[in-house]
Amino acid sequence: MKISTTALLACVLASTGCSTTSGSISAMSTGGKTVLSTGTRMQMIGHAFAPPAFHDFCAREKRLCSTSGSQKLVELTNSRSAELASVNSSVNRRITESSDMATNGTDDDWRVPSRYGDCEDFAILKKAELMKLGWPASALLLTVARSGWDGHTVLTVRTSKGDLILDNRSSSVKDWSRTPYRYFARQALGVGKAWELIGSAEPVI
Numbered sequence: 412m413k414i415s416t417t418a419l420l421a422c423v424l425a426s427t428g429c430s431t432t433s434g435s436i437s438a439m440s441t442g443g444k445t446v447l448s449t450g451t452r453m454q455m456i457g458h459a460f461a462p463p464a465f466h467d468f469c470a471r472e473k474r475l476c477s478t479s480g481s482q483k484l485v486e487l488t489n490s491r492s493a494e495l496a497s498v499n500s501s502v503n504r505r506i507t508e509s510s511d512m513a514t515n516g517t518d519d520d521w522r523v524p525s526r527y528g529d530c531e532d533f534a535i536l537k538k539a540e541l542m543k544l545g546w547p548a549s550a551l552l553l554t555v556a557r558s559g560w561d562g563h564t565v566l567t568v569r570t571s572k573g574d575l576i577l578d579n580r581s582s583s584v585k586d587w588s589r590t591p592y593r594y595f596a597r598q599a600l601g602v603g604k605a606w607e608l609i610g611s612a613e614p615v616i
Contacts, residue, residue, distance in 0.1 A: 429508070429530030429563055429579075450573030450586030451612035459596035459606040462555060462564075468521035468535070469604050475523070475539055478603040480549030487570040495568060495584045498540045499577045502533055508579065531564035533579035538566055549600060554609075556592035565590075567597055573615045588612040 469476035485491060509527040512518060523539060524532040531553065538551045550569040554576075557563065566577040567587060574587045587594065599605040 429510075429561065450575070451588045451614055452569075453567070453574050453587060453594065453597065454610035454613050455599075455607040456610035457608045459608045461596075461604065461606045462519070462521075462531075464519040464521045464531075465553075465606075466604075472523065472535075474548070475535055475542075476603045477548045478552060478598050479601055480547045482547040483549055483600055484569040484571060485546060485550050487572045491570075492584075494541070494544055494546075495575065495577065496582075498537055498544070499584055500582045502537050502540060503579055503582055506533055506536065506579075508533075530579050534564050534566040534577065537577045541568070548603070552598040552600070554594065554597035555606075556590075556594045558592050563592060565592075571615070 465476075506524050507527050508529060510529055514520075514524075514527045514529075515522075521531050521535065522528075523535055528536070534553055538548070538553070541551055542548060546568075552567045552569065554565050554567040555562065556565060563580075565579075568575045568577060568584075575584050576587050576590050577584060578590065594609040596606045596608055599607045
């Protein structure tokens with residue numbers, strides 16, 4: 412039976428729980444240093460429904476739910492690149508991956524983790540850590556993708572060199588179009604409670 416794109420998207424957003432199976436993500440590094448070359452941006456193609464558990468998260472964590480602000484992307488200097496790599500690796504080391512059911516006794520629960528969490532919790536903590544370093548909330552967008560049949564959530568960081576992904580499955584920071592996921596939706600710029608559908612990759616000009 413052929414499944415429509417709309418039906419598939421609804422399925423993804425309704426079940427954004429994370430698989431514990433690591434994705435196959437090639438390293439984007441040279442000599443142990445993360446390489447961030449000019450990449451691509453996500454083309455946004457319309458309104459999307461937010462994952463159900465996201466609404467409760469926004470009610471509790473308005474600051475981390477927010478995408479407001481005038482700075483829609485960050486100039487990716489060497490120091491900023493190092494901050495992304497450091498936060499991504501640090502959170503991945505500090506937090507032990509665990510399902511929401513095992514951690515909180517619920518099917519889907521978005522929150523800032525302290526010791527245990529699943530994919531969206533990693534992404535939320537990375538956003539919090541980057542904001543402490545002065546990164547604007549408007550450039551840090553929670554994003555839903557698909558890995559095989561498994562839902563997955565990552566943090567998209569909008570930079571002058573493209574939309575970069577911070578992922579609990581990899582210590583490397585990569586351009587979104589160079590990850591093994593099928594992307595569906597992310598938070599809307601300026602309106603954190605709203606979500607938008609993701610289309611094709613657009614080159615950074």
